Amino acid sequence: MIISLRPGEKIYVNGAVLRVDRKVSLELLNDVTFLLESHVLQPEQATTPLRQLYFVVQTILMEPGEALAARDMFRTLHGVLVGTFERQDVLAGLAAVERQVGAGRPFDALKSLRALFPIEDAILRHSAGEVSPCAA
Structure with a gap:
């Protein structure tokens, strides 16, 4: 490559x-x-739930010595997010991320999470009172 x-x-x-x-x-x-x-998210950029999960997966990828602790954190945060989001497209994306991390493919999981950021942004705009056709 x-x-x-x-x-x-x-x-x-x-x-x-x-x-x-x-x-x-x-x-x-x-x-x-x-x-x-x-593709690297700085700690101060992890300002939303999906970006926080991205940061954890990024840690698995970038810090091999911290991977075990990061995987534990991933499982905890992922479980919270699955219980929080209602949109099927986000839940399907989170399921894919879980499979990818479980299969030792954190780079693919990061790509899947980046694809969810616009949906999360629309949800957050909608909950802040802005009108967005994507946030229902």
């Missing part, structure tokens, strides 16, 4: 943070766990 990075961009590989000083292409020759900087 070849990954192209721009100057100053970071990539997180097997728990290590790498920053490049110039445009570069990296070829990953074996099976590694990585995240591009654009």
Whole structure:
């Protein structure tokens, strides 16, 4: 797999943070766990329930030494969210995330969670009093 990075961009590989000083292409020759900087959620950005779950899954992926504790936290938070959300599309997405994490595919789980963010945003706007056709 070849990954192209721009100057100053970071990539997180097997728990290590790498920053490049110039445009570069990296070829990953074996099976590694990585995240591009654009997919990394900072702690202060985990402001909604699904983003908090994303942060936990991200920790599983980025911090191998913390993965066991993060998996416990994932199970707890995931259970709370399944009991909180009523929309079937969100519940189906959460079920997919649970399967992906259980199968050792946290990168796929992050992708599934990112797809749920617009739905969650619409729900939150609707509950704040804004009208949104997607939030019912």
